[in-house]
Amino acid sequence: MNVPTSPLKPRYGDRFIPTRAGNTWSLTYPTAPATPVTEPGRPLGPFKKPRESNENSKDGSAVYSCLLKNEVLGYQFEDYKDVTEKKLTPNRKLFHYDTSERSVVINEPWSPYSLSPISNKSEKLLRSPKKPTRRISKVPFKVLDAPELQDDFYLNLVDWSSQNVLSVGLGTCVYLWSACTSQVTRLCDLAQSDDTVTSVAWNERGSLVAVGTQAGLVQVWDAAAGKQVTTIHGHTARVGAIAWNGDLLSSGSRDRFINQKDIRAPPTIQERQLVGHRQEVCGLKWSPDNQFLASGGNDNRLYVWNLHSTAPIQNYTEHLAAVKAIAWSPHHHGLLASGGGTADRCIRFWNTLTGQPMQCIDTGSQVCNLAWSKHSSELVSTHGYSQNQILVWKYPSLQQVAKLTGHSYRVLYLAMSPDGEAIVTGAGDETLRFWNVFSKNRSQKENKSSLNLYNCIR
Secondary structure: OOOOOOOOOOOOOOOOOOOOOOOOOOHHHOOOOOOOOEOEEEEOOOOOOOOOOHHHHHHHHHHHHHHHHHHHOOOOOOOOHHHHHOOOOOOOOOOOOOHOOOOOOOOOOOOOOOOOOOEEEHHHHHHHHOOOOOOOOOOEEEEEEEEOOOOOOOOOOOOOOOOOOOEEOOOOOEEEOOOOOOOOEEEEHHHHHHHEEEEEEEOOOEEEEEEEOOOOOEEEOOOOOEEEEEEEEEOOOOOOEEEOOOOEEEEOOOOOOOEEOOOOOOOOOOEEEEEEOOOOOOEEEEOEEEEEEEEEEEOOOOOEEOOOOHHHHHHHHEEOOOOEEEEEEOOOOOOEEEEOOOOOEEEEEOOOOEEEEEEEOOOOOOEEEEEEOOOOOOEEEEEOOOOOOOEEEEEOOOOEEEEOOOOOOOOEEEEEEEOOOEEEEEEEOEEEEEEEEOOOOOOEEEEEEOOOOOOOOO
């Protein structure tokens, strides 16, 4: 017997399960990145973070993500610094609904009197000042021809004076280029003495230029008058490195010696000779307080000398190639950076106060020059085999800020403008290229104490 049955009715439970297929959880929860896969079960390799197009896109996505967190999950972000500095953790009250927690408040999004679709916290977040973005142009702002600029790792043929004048050694001549007027003048020509220029260096006042020659001489010229002041003898081979300390002139040569002479002294007074290197001296730099001289040579050695001793007080042997690139930090007392040649490729940092090595980074190519920023704890390095590039680094994180390319030969020469914003690089491709790499804005973390001995007193 067929019993009539009522049609089936849909059953309704007492739980509501939301549909999550369309939700974008990546905007709501910070999730760990997955390994990219090209084929089923075959990973592409070590995971690398996808590149952002620029800093603005990173900041914009971070602000948008925090705006969603404020509105959907009840976060309280109201400052742009919170976006970049605070670690975001998921809100555990995502599915906790309690209307009693939300009282009717003027200008809140659930208030009928609200004038904005977002909360007060989100409005403050959108109005907060953005973190200034650092942009370094990848192209030089000026390029000058430099015919006969030698492609020799051991020479130093470019220097920039405190009076904003560039000196360049080209073949047998030294030329001066004014960055203010772009006027070029020839300071001297050694062709009559059958000699060539191997190094140039300005004194601190920017009035005198020291010129090292292939014959082992050091000539001192008055740039304004265009006249030779004195000639210093003493080396038996070419002079590839020169460093000033007031009126004291230090010169390093292929004869393995470092000579020091006060240019005010009469020629009859002999030079002080520093003996230590076993091969050509190719790098010389005085510390910011003018108390210590760092020297690098083709014997892979880095020495530190003081004003009174004729023997090195510190000897560093970790480099595996010639040490030409030397730079003292103007921000950290006693911090010295040095770079090795093709067989080494490393930038090393030393604490000369304790004589201990600090950090080291392999750059992947020959390190030709180093220079610290005058305004922040950053430094720039130029490279030869095989990248021919210019790199800007943050210290002490050693994070690479920028990579500049353009030279077709090794970037053997480097000098910094007197305002500390621009650098000029020279290479065997016979060009000088000017780059804007540093900013005048000082780091907020930098010590600005009036008691700092390495700041101006007035």
